[in-house]
Amino acid sequence: MKKILLLLWLCLPMLAAHAQTGGRFTLKGTVTDTSGTILPEATIMLLLPKDSSLVNFGRTAKDGSFEMKNLKRTTYIFKVSYVGYVPYQEIVDPKNQEVVDIGKAKMKVLQKELYEVVIKTARAPLSIRGDTVEFDAKAFKVPPGSSVEDLLRKLPGVQVDGDGNIRAQGEEIKRVTVDGKRFFGDDPKMATKNLPAEAINKVQVFNGKTEQAKATGVDDGKREKTMNLELKDSHKKGGFGKAVAGVGTDSRLEGKVSYNRFDEKQQFAVLGFGNNTNQSGIARNDYQDFKGSQSFNWGDDGDFGFSSGRYYGGDDITIQPNWGGQGSEGFTKNWAGGANYNFDTKKTKLSTSYFYNSTRSVTDVETSSENFLTNDSYITAGKNKTLGFTGNHRPAFRFEHNIDSLNTLILISNSRINGGDNDYSSETRSYRNENMLTNRSDVKNLSDYNSFAMANLLLYRHKFKKKGRNFAASVGYNINNSDEDRRQNSVNLFLQDSTKNSVINQLQQTESTRGNFKGSLSYVEPFAKKFFWETFYNYSMRKDKVDRDVFDVEGSGDKVNPFLTRYYTNDFTFNRLGTSVRYSHKGLNLALGLAGVQFDLKGKFALDESQQNMTRVDRTFKKLVPNVSLNYSLKNNKYLYAEYGLNVREPSITDLQPIVDNSNPLYIVEGNPDLIPQTTHNAYAGFNMFNPASFTNLYINAYYNYNEDQIVYNRTINADLVTTTKPMNISGGNNYGTYIGFGFPLKKTKATFGVNTGINFSNNLTYINNIKNETSTDGYNFGARLDLTPSDVFTLYTNANWNISETKYSINTNQNQKILNANYNADMNVKMPKEIYFNGRLNYRTYKNDQFGFNQQVPILTLSVYKLILKNKKGEIRLTANDVFKRNLGISQNANQNYYSERRVATLSRYFMLSFTYNMRGMSASVKRSGFY
Known part of the structure; x- marks a missing residue:
């Protein structure tokens, strides 16, 4: 099967190339204005008259000429667009000619009184202005009810992978906005997966400037590939959305509803879903803002200066949730819902959202690993099962106000309230010397946890009247608290020495608190014409406290275990003072910088908080941190970049704690307060x-x-x-x-x-x-x-x-190994008569490791057929067969440090689902043009 699939895949380019030959002609000409002035780099297009669908496109040369070769012999609409001119079009009929020369295509200057008429009647399906490519969504046909993600797949130069990640013009899309505004934070998939394609007027792809460059007015040369979804006017005047309900074999259920209501100043969206089909729809980066990176805020982190030596806040001591996700391991039941509201005027921008999600999961895992010692190795094999629940509340708030043309104030607050429980059981066996059983361990752990995290930032920017001179200050306070109760029960047997056998029955109660105050200053001064000098200062003071009480459960009483119980505090102070000089001219950005970094680490630990004589840690680290960066925007959409920096990261609070973690008796973890x-x-x-x-x-x-x-x-x-x-x-x-x-x-x-x-x-x-x-x-x-x-x-x-x-x-060296993995994917869509559509998706994965005799093929095939029904095609009935071959196995292998491991997880496999979708389109409402009411 793999060879047939590979052969078919290799033949496809040849079939596509063959389709381009035979019965062809060439179209050429020159684009000028009505006075005869040539128009270089004008966008030229060929469309089919029957539906105005785009067939071919390009740009004129520097002398205004163009030539399109290998065109199929049929009638076309030839269209030209150019900024500031009325789009030009004419009918091209090649008849029997091999070369069709249209001569000069003369474009008229766009007058203000013609603007509205031109925009509505002469829109081009595609236009190119510098590094911006704009697509008219109407020119790219997708089935009714399709999502924006389906539309993007049709656009030239845009790719969407199986996980929904987007690449355009060869680069990853970093952000997606809707009418220039945020949509449910920083996850591009929330917009592309949940908005309908029919709501989109235009798709714009361009190189956006960083938040720092936009705020200061000083170009740092860095670019972020950005996509903006412009809504149709019809979808700004009322509400639109979608409701889905499905029932399947093996008691599988799913439901989803979304509703959106936008206008020029406001955006409102709600989303909710529930299922037991492993579909969580939540991105893993949704909670990274609590780690100090502030990724949620698109550069509004307030940590001024170059990236080298920047403080990122250390590890997250909060119990981290199991996010699940599409195609996730095991079996999960997911519920989620949220709302997003944006308000945007020239002076004030408000973006706020609330999202809740919960996952209840069952995970059965089989593991095996070979661990390499100096002259021999040993094998560990085991099974474990986890029953877990996690629930997350995540409110987010961002307020930006332009006090006047020179002063801006930004307030950001993001929170997460997390709670859950975990039931973990495992059986582990270790063998050495020709499968001789050496030890065995049976574990049963129960835990309940809660956490609260909040990240707050106040940012002030001031622009002076002198262009390029600006000042910025920020202050922030982050909280990250958690508590956990864990009951550990295990029986551990050592076959070679029974005196080491042990039975663990413990109660662990851990309370962790963290407060982090930080502030930054930045001053940029232009000197000469092309040079800018920046001086910055970053400060952070973090206080951690961990109170871990461990009790040995004996009979009806609990006895403190003095070897595992610890009270620990850690005060971490960070200072960074730096400066950099930037040269910026005609797309060339060169920056040289140097900063001094100082870490002050003070800690103390003891059996409990009441002890007078605590062991103390008091250490200071200093480092000079250089940074060199080059960003060069060359002509014709070419971009060159390079950077060198030195990053300094302090040890995590988990690694510094002088605590022994024996939750897995065969795998003991110790901290080290002497880390640097x-x-x-x-x-x-x-x-x-x-x-x-x-x-x-x-x-x-x-x-x-x-x-x-x-x-x-x-x-x-x-x-x-x-x-x-x-x-x-x-x-x-x-x-x-x-x-x-x-x-x-x-x-x-x-x-x-x-x-x-x-x-x-x-x-x-x-x-x-x-x-x-x-x-x-x-x-x-x-x-x-x-x-x-x-x-x-x-x-x-x-x-x-x-x-x-x-x-x-x-x-x-006897255990040296080679791992070969391959992944083949295909996604086919076919439109059949009577509004019936067919979709097939194949994911074929192979894993091979000859050293350990591991050879596995996993073909996952999903087929679906659906029909559009009801008036205006608002309804859809769909039948889906998931994992037709029943081969979905959670398989992974890993080679690292001194071990090789294999992991297999029992995962949701074949099931059938019958679903109904209702698309809410053009819902009428009494809406003012600038508001919802």
């Missing part, structure tokens, strides 16, 4: 190119990372095969590689082909039983993609990826 900060040298460079005439894109990058005092987890394995890990500092680990991607249309609007390749070499160091082990991994990746969109009747999206990973161990 880790330093990483980071260097990367790259080149991007996008040709808007041919829609060819090229992406190349290279990177190198070197670690000093890297925090690694050394392992000690005793004779009974009990592993104890302890974090230590070690220098020498590195990682480097490169990536190249290239894409181009085989036939514009009909077939697109892309290839990518990458290599990565990594070297990781750690100690195994006090012997230094060096694990080297060489990774090689190759991928290819072919999208066929010949018409609205048939589309086919395919891609394939091959990965080779070679791992070598210095302490036991």
